[in-house]
Amino acid sequence: MPDSQTPAKPATDPADTPENTVVWTEIPVSDLPRAVAFYNAVFGWEMTIDETGPNPMADFAGKTTGVGGHLYPGTPAKQAGPTIHFAAPDGVEATIERCRAAGGAVQGPIIPLPFGRFVYATDPDGNSIGFYEATG
Numbered sequence: 001m002p003d004s005q006t007p008a009k010p011a012t013d014p015a016d017t018p019e020n021t022v023v024w025t026e027i028p029v030s031d032l033p034r035a036v037a038f039y040n041a042v043f044g045w046e047m048t049i050d051e052t053g054p055n056p057m058a059d060f061a062g063k064t065t066g067v068g069g070h071l072y073p074g075t076p077a078k079q080a081g082p083t084i085h086f087a088a089p090d091g092v093e094a095t096i097e098r099c100r101a102a103g104g105a106v107q108g109p110i111i112p113l114p115f116g117r118f119v120y121a122t123d124p125d126g127n128s129i130g131f132y133e134a135t136g
Contacts (some may be wrong), residue, residue, distance in 0.1 A: 001067070016052070017069060023067060024067065024069055025067060025068070025069030025124070026069055026071075026074075027069065027076075027084060027127050027129075028071075028073055028074025028075055028076050028077070028127070029072070029073065029074065029076060029125050029127070030075075030125050030130060032066070032071060032072070032073050032126060033049065033056075035058070035086050035123065035124070035125065036048070036058045037073050038050060038057075039060070039071065039123070041098055041102040042095060042098045042102055043086060043089055043091055044073050044096075045060065045061035046061050047059065047071070047100075048061075049117050052086075055073065056067060056073060057070040057071060057072045058070055058071045058072075061088075062069055069084070071102075076127050077128070078127075081127065081128060083128040083129060084128070085129070085132045086130065086132065088118075088132060088133045088135075089129075092110055092117060092118065092119055092133045096121070099121050099131070102124075104121050104122060104124060104129075105121060105125040106119055107119075107128075108120055115136065116131075116132055116134040116135050116136065117132075117133055117135065118130045118131060118132040
């Protein structure tokens, strides 16, 4: 327990890794090649489609030290499913511009947090995604 001189970090600080946290994410897309092109453009990744398993998929190709995931052919949630938040590689504003240019949409203003900021967006299939930038 922190002493009275040490401010406690918020319970939702993403720098903390709880014991039972998310380990994998999947985003369903209607057109896998188009989705790979979108996510590569927005994040500067080099995703490719892997067809070696039972279903084609494309792994997130960032320098992942935390939660990973992939895109797969499926039925998108159309803004009704969960939001997957991604690190904005060079800031929220630059990521917003690439999102719009690649066919995505921003869903509101940038939201400040005590430890960063983020914005909600949707990919071309309407999946809810977020762009997060740590501060301080």
